[in-house]
Amino acid sequence: MCHQQRRVRTSTGTRREEETMAKSGLLFFPRTAETVVTAARQMESLGYDLLGLADTPALALDVYVGLTLAALNTSRILLGPCVTNPVSRHPTVTASAVASIDTISGGRAYLGISGGYSGVHNLGLRAASTTSMRHVVPLLRDLMAGKAVAVDGGTVQIAWARRPVPIFLAASGPKGLFIAGQVADAVFVNVGLLPDLVAEAVGHIRRGAEASGRDWRQIEIWVMGVASCAEDAHQAIEEVKGAAVGIASYVLSGNPRDKAIPRGMEEAVARMCRGYSTRQHLQPGTNPNVVLAEELGLMDYLLERFALAGSPEDCRKKAQALEALGIDGFLFSVSASPDLYRDIRMLARALGTGEQPS
Template identity: 35%
Template sequence: MRIGFMMVLSPREPILRFPDIASHAEEVGFDMAWLGESQMISKDAYMALALAARETKKIFLGPGVANPVTRHPTVLANTMAALNEIGKGRAVLGIGTGDSAVHTIGARPATVKQLRADVECMRALFTGDEVLINETPARLLTAGETVPIWISASQPRMLQLAGAVADGVVVMGGAEPGITEWQIDHVRRGAEAAGRSLDDVFVDLWFGISLADDTERAIQDVRPWATSQARFLARWKELPRSVEPFREEFERAFQEYDFFEHLSRHAKHATAISDEFVDFIAVAGPPERCAEKIRPLLDLKIDQLTFTLLPGGRMERISRFGKELMPLIENMNTTK
């Protein structure tokens, strides 16, 4: 089981902090570092990723996640080719339809059809093949090694698209095995419909986590992340039965959500959800409690667990993950 982390570099954090965090994460055993890409509310992800690529040797790096609305696929392909060159083959492109990066400028997320076309376009660009852009033949002259493309998905159509065309899928939902199993099944369906299998798709599950000796404190710490998931769930066309009791909270989160406070520890919309939902969807508490919450996920077809690295003492959080939680996960994984 690989372990990654995901964070958003806030406007108040120095951009050079991310390379330091990525280096420390590499030292304690993390395999992947994702950095949020949302141009109105965070420092530039690609500058920070390039700096981190220079300072690290093994850890994989990527935007978590890009979108084809604010960044044209030809521009994104060229940027990722450069990051892959700097990192000597360690770049991974995470891409979705667009969330805070899109909503903060009043734009609409990409459609599933558009995302599919853009993923296929970028894959061709990475290999140096000719594509048609606005009916004009075009080729990426900087193409080198191909860059893996992982689609961020939570709902059936996107999950099935990832299964059909992506190298990997970033499963957004939470640390709830019922939801995750349901989502992975949709990835499987998409893969099989395209003549592939689930084994052809790298599955990366993202979830909110706060490791703290005081469970109540941990629940409050991870609340902003859980609220972002509640807002997503409010617009799911199909809800797994396990989350039905929280439906009213999802609607409150959707109505109150401020994208300029997306994932902020000071987000006022975080009061829209209950402690019960936070504890249901996220991982919170002492190491042993966190490990037990994660245990059922290890029985699913998941290749990587990605922890949200919350703001406030990020280096210490990385250290605690490495010393106190990751060994427990490794032990559970080898003895299951």
């Protein structure tokens, strides 16, 4: 196994040469029970560190049913919703569900959370504000530790819960990254895969931690993106297009000054975000969202910024450039993959997650 030693970043944010390579995780939609069980077993056997299931009720099975299946069919890998939100599920319900997964799995749960996207919009709801996460994360932590907390004018306690499961906050803008540095145990940095953007994001996390008197080096930093890996690099790139548009429609929405959008692309990006259909979110194959991005001339940029795609060698080179920043882990979505098991296998080879079967 590759990831037996916890990395400790130096004051400059770089990792020491003797420390191990970054951890690796994949997230996907729990489309069927068979998919969850097979993928979870495959990921564990190939040495992945973390498995995430999307919480998107209109597009996939219930996330906690899926996590229960994964927990009962694995023994080592970390498991969690990736990501849930505080809108479609009350924080107490989420805390109880994640604490339940932690119990079932023997202490292997984590909680991934953000303001919400497809899991909220497809229910006709609005995402939680970025600022609200400053309150939501500590609330969830206390609930999972079995503490009595004030919620909506009353007092709530999950009396049987005992462990504050690690909370990963997904963040993409300066404010969200700053808040993540203030309150989260770990951060899913969702700004893309360009090293300069990731380095800038880490700076926001560091400033948030320091503003709250925390040691930012104790916060795990995981870089998010979408991925597709095949011996045929062209095939992998074609297959990841829908996922690249999907993640971009979320990350690049809002104030363009906070999104590092290249000059001259602002209007095209805004049109893409306005026209994006969350009902087609991360669906395999060519869908209207892909057509829209291609018509707007954005696809090459979206692939460069958000996707790890191509042959194992191509993917390895892009990952190594990010690993040099001293990040703790990679989290790649393979939700739109038409061949999930191939991507799990090929990405393990690209990321060096463990010994590969012959």
